[in-house]
Amino acid sequence: MYQHNDPILGGLNEMQRLAVETTEGAVRVIAGAGSGKTRALTHRYAYLVEYLGIEPSNLLCVTFTNKSAQEMRRRVKKLIGGERDTGYISTYHGFCVRVLREDIHHLFYPKNFLILDTEDQKTILREIYEELGLKVNDRSFNTVLKKIGEMKADEQYVYELIDRERAVDVSGINDEERKIIKLYLKKQRRVYGLDFDDLINFTFVLFKEYEKVLAKWQERLHYIQVDEFQDSNGKQFQLVKMLSNYHGNLFVVGDPDQTIYEWRGADPKYIVQFDQWFPNSQTIFLNQNYRSTPEILSVGNDLIQHNKMRVEKSMFTENSGGLKAIHYHAKNEQDEAKWITTQMNTLRTRGARLQDIAVLYRSNYQSRFIEQQLIHENMDYVIYGGFKFFERKEIKDALAHLRMITFGDDLSFARIVNEPRRQMGKKRMEFLREMAERDDQTLYETLQTYIHHEKLARTKAVEFIEAIEEVKTKKDELSVSDLLQEVLDATGYETYIREDGDQERLDNLMELKHSVVQYEQSYGEKITLEYYLQMITLYTENDREDQKDSVKLMTVHTAKGLEYPYVFLVGMTEGVFPNERSLRDRKEYALEEERRLAYVAMTRAEKELYITESEGYIGRGQKKYPSRFLFEINEELYRRIGDLEEELIAEAKEVIRMSKQIDGPQSSGAAYAVGDKVRHPVFGEGEIKRLDTKKRLYEVYFPAREITRPISWSFKGLVKP
Ligand SMILES: Nc1ncnc2c1ncn2[C@@H]1O[C@H](COP(=O)(O)OP(=O)(O)OP(=O)(O)O)[C@@H](O)[C@H]1O
Numbered sequence: 001m002y003q004h005n006d007p008i009l010g011g012l013n014e015m016q017r018l019a020v021e022t023t024e025g026a027v028r029v030i031a032g033a034g035s036g037k038t039r040a041l042t043h044r045y046a047y048l049v050e051y052l053g054i055e056p057s058n059l060l061c062v063t064f065t066n067k068s069a070q071e072m073r074r075r076v077k078k079l080i081g082g083e084r085d086t087g088y089i090s091t092y093h094g095f096c097v098r099v100l101r102e103d104i105h106h107l108f109y110p111k112n113f114l115i116l117d118t119e120d121q122k123t124i125l126r127e128i129y130e131e132l133g134l135k136v137n138d139r140s141f142n143t144v145l146k147k148i149g150e151m152k153a154d155e156q157y158v159y160e161l162i163d164r165e166r167a168v169d170v171s172g173i174n175d176e177e178r179k180i181i182k183l184y185l186k187k188q189r190r191v192y193g194l195d196f197d198d199l200i201n202f203t204f205v206l207f208k209e210y211e212k213v214l215a216k217w218q219e220r221l222h223y224i225q226v227d228e229f230q231d232s233n234g235k236q237f238q239l240v241k242m243l244s245n246y247h248g249n250l251f252v253v254g255d256p257d258q259t260i261y262e263w264r265g266a267d268p269k270y271i272v273q274f275d276q277w278f279p280n281s282q283t284i285f286l287n288q289n290y291r292s293t294p295e296i297l298s299v300g301n302d303l304i305q306h307n308k309m310r311v312e313k314s315m316f317t318e319n320s321g322g323l324k325a326i327h328y329h330a331k332n333e334q335d336e337a338k339w340i341t342t343q344m345n346t347l348r349t350r351g352a353r354l355q356d357i358a359v360l361y362r363s364n365y366q367s368r369f370i371e372q373q374l375i376h377e378n379m380d381y382v383i384y385g386g387f388k389f390f391e392r393k394e395i396k397d398a399l400a401h402l403r404m405i406t407f408g409d410d411l412s413f414a415r416i417v418n419e420p421r422r423q424m425g426k427k428r429m430e431f432l433r434e435m436a437e438r439d440d441q442t443l444y445e446t447l448q449t450y451i452h453h454e455k456l457a458r459t460k461a462v463e464f465i466e467a468i469e470e471v472k473t474k475k476d477e478l479s480v481s482d483l484l485q486e487v488l489d490a491t492g493y494e495t496y497i498r499e500d501g502d503q504e505r506l507d508n509l510m511e512l513k514h515s516v517v518q519y520e521q522s523y524g525e526k527i528t529l530e531y532y533l534q535m536i537t538l539y540t541e542n543d544r545e546d547q548k549d550s551v552k553l554m555t556v557h558t559a560k561g562l563e564y565p566y567v568f569l570v571g572m573t574e575g576v577f578p579n580e581r582s583l584r585d586r587k588e589y590a591l592e593e594e595r596r597l598a599y600v601a602m603t604r605a606e607k608e609l610y611i612t613e614s615e616g617y618i619g620r621g622q623k624k625y626p627s628r629f630l631f632e633i634n635e636e637l638y639r640r641i642g643d644l645e646e647e648l649i650a651e652a653k654e655v656i657r658m659s660k661q662i663d664g665p666q667s668s669g670a671a672y673a674v675g676d677k678v679r680h681p682v683f684g685e686g687e688i689k690r691l692d693t694k695k696r697l698y699e700v701y702f703p704a705r706e707i708t709r710p711i712s713w714s715f716k717g718l719v720k721p
C-alpha cells in the first residue's frame with residue numbers, strides 16, 4: 001500500500017506505523033526518550049491529513065511548551081506542505097486562547113480580553129497594596145501570587161468573576177489575604193484580564209456550563225493528539241478527555257520517566273492508568289531509540305534505574321557507537337567554562353557547527369559563567385526561554401546602581417529611582433526632565449536641586465539621594481564587590497528583590513555578586529569601579545540577535561522534547577542538580593523528580609555528551625562537590641577527565657551518604673510475598689516470583705505478556721487483583 005520512500009509512512013518502524021494507522025479510538029504510546037514518539041505523532045497528523053483527508057482545522061494537537069509546539073509545527077509542515085493552517089498545533093494555553101477568543105462572550109467577557117503575565121499581575125497587586133496601605137515587607141507579591149494560584153487550582157472562583165450571584169467563599173486563607181484576593185479578582189475583572197491559570201479555568205467552565213459550546217468544539221475536533229502526556233495535570237487531562245468524548249479519538253504519547261512538572265501538579269498516573277478512563281484503549285510500546293549512540297543511551301538508562309517509582313522499559317538502539325560520555329571535573333568555574341569552549345572549538349574543527357551544540361543547566365542563573373566565556377571567545381549564542389544574563393532586569397538594575405555612584409547618568413537614574421517605589425511616577429519624572437533640560441543638568445543633579453520643591457515633597461526620593469551620596473564617599477576605599485553590596489543595601493534594592501519573593505531574581509543577583517568577587521580575585525590587584533563598569537559593558541552591549549549558527553543555552557526544563565548532536569550538561573554540582581530544595585525536603589519523590597530531570601538532560605544528546613562541574617563554593621561558603629547523579633552512573637559507562645582527587649570523591653560520597661542517613665530508614669517494606677497475585681496498571685495480572693531485599697524489588701511475572709519485570713516495593717500502582 002505504501003512505498004518505502006513514502007514521506008509519511010516510510011521511515012517508521014512497525015510499532016510507530018501501528019501508532020500512525022490506529023487512528024480510531026483511544027490510543028496511548030508509552031516509550032522512552034528518543035524512541036520516536038513525537039515523530040509518530042507528527043506523522044500521524046500528516047497521515048490523517050494526507051491519507052484520510054481530514055482537514056487540519058479538525059485536528060487538535062497539544063504539547064507543553066511554545067518551543068515544542070513550534071518544533072512540531074515545523075515537522076508537520078515538512079510533511080504536509082507549508083500552506084496548510086496548523087493553528088491547532090499548540091500549547092494548552094494557546095488552545096484555550098483560541099477557544100476563548102471565539103466563545104468567551106458567553107461568560108460576559110469581550111473577545112479581545114487581555115492576557116496578563118506575571119508583571120501585569122504584580123502591577124495589579126501594587127495598586128491593591130497602595131489602596132489598602134499594605135507593605136511588601138509583610139507579605140511579598142510572590143506569596144500572594146502563590147495563594148492566588150492555589151485558589152485558582154479549583155475553577156470555582158470563575159463563577160465569582162462571571163456571575164456575582166454565585167460568589168464563592170475563598171476558604172483556607174486569612175481575612176487580609178482574602179481581602180487582597182477579592183480585590184485582585186475585581187480589578188482583574190475590570191480590565192477583562194485573564195492570567196495563565198484563568199485561561200484553562202475559563203475554558204473549563206465554559207465547556208462545563210455551555211453544552212452547546214462544548215458540543216461545537218467536540219464536533220469540530222475529530223482527532224486529538226497530546227505529546228508529553230506524562231506532564232499533564234488534572235485539569236489538562238479533563239479538558240482533553242471532555243473534548244474527545246464525542247468522537248472518541250484521543251491519541252496520547254509520553255514517557256513516565258520524563259515527568260518533570262510534578263511540582264506544578266503534573267501526574268504521571270494519567271498516562272500510566274490511562275486504560276482506567278479509557279477501558280477500550282490500545283497501548284503501543286516503542287523500544288528502539290533512534291536519537292542517541294548506545295553510549296549515551298546506557299548512561300541515561302543507568303541513571304534512571306535508581307528511581308524506585310517507575311515502570312521498567314527495555315530500550316535498544318541500532319545507532320552506531322560513538323564516544324563514551326565524558327565527565328569533566330574542573331578546579332574552578334572559569335576553568336570549567338574554558339574547557340567547555342575549548343571542547344566546542346575542537347568539535348568545530350571536526351566539522352560541527354555551533355548550532356549543533358546545546359548547553360543545558362538546572363537553573364537560569366547558571367548561564368552566566370558560560371555566557372561570559374562565550375562572549376570572550378566571540379562565539380555566538382542564544383538563550384532559549386529567557387533573557388541573556390546581563391540583559392535580565394535585576395542585573396541591569398544592579399549595574400545601574402553602580403553607575404549612579406560614578407557616572408550618575410540619566411539612563412541609570414531613570415531605571416532605578418522608582419525601584420523600589422519612591423513615588424517617582426510619570427508626572428514627577430516629567431517635571432524632573434523639564435527642569436533638567438532648562439538647567440542643563442543630569443536628572444540626578446536636578447533631583448538634588450529641587451528635592452524640596454512642592455512637586456517632589458512627599459516622595460521618598462530624598463532617601464535615594466542619601467543612599468547614593470553615602471556610598472559615593474566610600475568609592476575609593478572599597479572594592480567593587482563591597483561597593484555593590486553597600487549600594488544594594490543602602491538603597492534597599494536587594495531587600496526589595498528579596499521581598500518580592502522571586503527566587504530566580506534573587507539567585508541572579510547573588511550570581512552577579514559572586515561574579516564580581518571572582519573577577520576581582522582573578523584580576524589580582526584592586527580594580528576601580530570605572531574599570532569594572534567599562535569591562536562589563538562588553539557583556540551588556542552584546543545583543544546580536546538569534547543568529548542561525550549559534551550555540552543554544554537553556555534550562556533542562558526548556559530542553560524537553562528537543563535534541564542536539566552535542567550536549568554539554570554543565571554545573572553538575574550536588575545541591576545545584578539535584579537542587580538544594582529537593583535535598584532539603586528529604587522526600588524521595590522530590591529527588592526522583594530531579595533524577596528524571598537529569599535523565600531528560602542526558603537523553604537530549606545525539607552524538608556526544610559532556611557533563612561538567614567544578615570545585616569552589618556555592619552561596620555562603622558551602623563547598624561544591626560533584627553531583628550524586630555522577631556517582632550513581634556506573635563508572636565504566638563514562639570517561640572522567642580533569643583532576644578529581646580521591647580525597648574529594650570520598651568527601652563527596654560522605655556528604656551524600658550523610659544527607660541520605662538523615663532521611664531515616666525506608667519506611668515501607670514488601671507488601672506482597674512470593675506467590676501472591678497482583679495487578680499492575682500497565683502489565684496487567686501478575687504473580688510475585690521473587691523478592692530482592694537488597695534492591696527492594698519484586699520480580700513479577702506477567703503471564704499475558706510472558707514477561708518478568710522488576711517492580712519497586714514502593715510502587716503504588718501494584719495492587720491486589
Ligand atoms: N523510525 C525512525 N527512523 C529514523 N529515525 C527516527 C525514527 N523514529 C524516530 N527517529 C528520529 O529519532 C529522533 C528522536 O525522535 P523523537 O524526537 O520523535 O523521540 P521522542 O520519543 O519524542 O523523544 P522525547 O521523549 O525526548 O520527546 C528524531 O530525530 C527522529 O527523527
Ligand SMILES: [Mg+2]
Pocket residue numbers: 037038039227561
Ligand atoms: Mg518527543
